[in-house]
Amino acid sequence: GxxxxxxxxxxxxxxxxxxxxxxxxxxxxxxxxxxxxxxxGKMSCKGYRFDTGPSLFTLPQLVDELFILSGRNPQSHFEYSRLAVNCHYFWEDGTRIKAYSDPGRFAREVHDKLGEPEDNILTALRNSAFIYKRLSPLFMHRSLHQWQTWTNAHALKSYFQIGKLGIFDTMNGANKKRFGHPKLVQLFNRYATYNGSDPYQTPATLNIIPHLEYNMGAYFPKKGxxxxxxxxxxxxxxxxxxxxxxxxxxxxxxxxxxxxxxxxxxxxxxxxxxxxxxxxxxxxxxxxxxxxxxxxxLKQPKSSSALIFYWGISKKFAELDLHNIFFSNDYEEEFRYIFHEGSVYSDPTIYVNITSVYKEDDAPPGCMNWFTMINVPNNTGQDWDLLIKEARKAIIAKINRILETDIEQFIETEDLLEPRTIESKTSSAMGALYGNSSNSRxxxxxxxxxxxxxxxxxxxxxxxxxxxxxxxxxxxxxxxxxxxxx
Ligand code: FAD
CATH class of the missing domain: 3.50.50.60 (FAD/NAD(P)-binding domain)
Structure with missing residues (x-):
């Protein structure tokens, strides 16, 4: 052989x-x-367990496929369940939105909280599904470097519908046209970060991503x-x-x-x-x-990187879910810092992933394992020690304001991952999370x-x-x- x-x-x-x-x-x-x-990867410390990298899991059938191909039953080797709530969103003015994975329920929640017509959300998710259906066979499942990819019937259909694929607008531009409420624009703009891009530059084609969460589902592996x-x-x-x-x-x-x-x-x-x-x-x-x-x-711009604090928190917060977002008051400014200034904004959007909500033994009783992350620029030699120190303060202050707590006293264990260590541990150029950015058409x-x-x-x-x-x-x-x- x-x-x-x-x-x-x-x-x-x-x-x-x-x-x-x-x-x-x-x-x-x-x-x-x-x-x-x-x-x-994973890491453990004083009774807390953390997944160190990816936290959001979509398209689990691509993992199943590897077991099936090998003649094994995927369920007996790798178990996962679909999330009922994809993410819990928090703003400083007290607004809270649960992004239910069921599109109808999510649309109702957004209508109740922001007054947005339900149809706007349902239409956006349908559009997302449309882009996925047209483009995933071309751009995801095949090589772009073989002529057969571009000459089959599927490709031809897509050429005729090019106007609907969002190639000529930015993600933010398309979302602003679609939604009335700026908070909803912000929520949908966040999907650009799923591959480390900037919603104010990346083409609206990336509005393909919400389809994965709401129509196809976000999942959690039973063992993390x-x-x-x-x-x-x-x-x-x-x-x-x-x-x-x-x-x-x-x-x-x-x-x-x-x-x-x-x-x-x-x-x-x-x-x-x-x-x-x-x-x-x-x-x-x-x-x-x-x-x-x-x-x-080799010269293409890289995706953003991340700063993550792995915190063992000696308290339970009932309002927190598996995926939580504490939004910046000025999203555009945050991305200007990441992609134009190459620095960290003083009011960053904070993502807190807590697997112990779903997998209790990931934290001691009465405690939670917080994977606390902000998006940061990739590494071009910034003074990271200083940026990390300032970001830590800003993160703690923001969480305290939104959850009305004093989080620092509950931090029992702390570990850190940042652009320099992402590169040294996995050889990822400039510590980028996702290789090249998708900011260009x-x-x-x-x-x-x-x-x-x-x-x-x-x-x-x-x-x-x-x-x-x-x-x-x-x-x-x-x-x-x-x-x-x-
Ligand atoms: P990598 O994981 O990059 O591994 C490459 C391997 O090659 C490493 O083990 C390295 O040691 C080895 N290697 C390198 N050089 C050599 C050499 N010379 N000889 C031998 N071995 C070598 N994705 C999601 O889908 N959802 C998420 O929520 C998500 N969040 C993320 C959060 C963080 C903090 C990070 C860092 C990434 C996240 N990603 C997420 C992205 C995802 O983790 C990556 O796209 C994916 O894991 C990359 O896998 P890879 O196969 O390219 O290999």
Whole structure:
């Protein structure tokens, strides 16, 4: 049979390993860290457990698919449930909105709280579904670099409906036309952050994202987000995939424009195909530094990064759910800081993810595990120590105002993740969460393809290449790679 070496065990690396093993490949995964999963990690401290990276889980069927493909029953290996409330939104003026996952109920809630006509919300979600139906087969499930993608019947239909796909407006522009209440515009603008983009620049096409939450659903894995990593790691091993941890690949070996293996220290690993799961920008700087560089792609602006405080909180707040948002008073200014100033705004939007609401043993009795995050610019050498100190103060003050509490006295344990450590732990260029930003209309075309144009037998998967960042898209990159590898 054929053999494959995969560089990196991020979610896309794991999924590629499973898919190639199912095709009869002998697969070896080389991972620099001592653990699998990359950004999809976990951490424990004094009775609190935290998922360190992704917290929002959509399209779980893409995980199920990997079990089904391997002849296993997904339910007996990886359990999850659909959320009844996608997110709990808080504003400083006391407004609170529960984003029910049922569109009708959500529309009623928004009408009750903001006076917005229910139809505006339902129409927006229908539009979101329309964009998804038209564009996901083109941009998510296939390579953009093969002519068949652009010449099938589905593509032709989309060309005729281009006006309805939001390509010519920004997300904020479209939302302002659609909704009367500025708070609702803000709520829908937030979906740009799901792939680290700026709602004031990104095309309205990204209004595809609410469809995932309201029409298709947001989910929570019964054992926490990290179980996505663990269950796929176990599945891969059961299929005979071998993992070498603590192995940092230094170089892809290329002979006559063909990848034949990799070097890590003094060891070489040979294989028929090489799949790179490490961030593409850093890959060209390190393991592919002697190869032809895709200069235009390497220069594309990166998505935003994040600052996260993992707080063990020795108190329960009944008003908090799994996903909570404390909105900035000036959203536009917040994004101006992130994407134009390269700095952190003094009144940031705060996201608090609390898995102990759904999974009690993630915190001691009477306590909660707060994953407290703000969006920040990617790392261009800012004085992060100072920015983090100021942001921590601003976050605590804002939470205190909105929840009428004094949160600092309840912080029992604290840990931190920030742009510099995101990069050092997962090799993500500039600490970007999602690879390239989607701020430009052409962003989809300016991601690296899932294969090399110049080197045979070399493939790419993960959040920095096509179709983009986030768990679902990473899983789709693995599918595209395994289909290409044949
Ligand atoms: P990565 O997770 O980037 O892993 C790459 C792996 O390659 C790492 O393990 C690294 O050690 C290894 N590696 C790198 N270089 C080498 C080398 N030279 N040799 C060997 N191994 C190497 N997505 C969502 O869907 N929902 C969310 O709510 C969400 N929130 C997020 C919050 C945070 C804080 C972060 C950081 C990300 C979030 N994301 C979210 C994005 C999501 O985590 C990523 O898109 C996804 O996990 C990236 O997976 P990947 O396969 O590209 O690999």
């Amino acid at each position: 054929k053999s494959a070496v995969i560089i990196g065990s991020g979610i896309a690396g794991l999924a590629t390993a499973i898919r190639l093993a199912n095709k009869g490949y002998q697969v070896k995964v080389l991972e620099a860290n001592s653990y699998p999963g990359g950004k999809l 987000m990290h179980d996505i990593t663990l269950s796929l790691f176990e599945l891969a091993k059961s299929l005979g995939v071998s993992f070498n941890f603590g192995v940092k690949v230094d170089r892809v070996i290329v002979n006559n424009r063909k990848a034949t293996g990799v070097m890590a220290g003094l060891n070489s690993y040979e294989a028929d195909i090489i799949v790179n799961n490490m961030d593409m920008v850093n890959a060209y700087k390190t393991i592919l530094k002697d190869q032809k560089q895709p200069t235009t792609l 052409l962003a989809a075309f300016l991601r690296h393809a899932n294969y090399s144009f110049h080197i045979k037998n070399l493939y790419f998967c993960g959040g920095s290449v096509h179709p983009g960042g986030g768990i679902p898209l990473c899983l789709l990159s693995a599918k595209i790679v395994s289909e290409m590898a044949g």
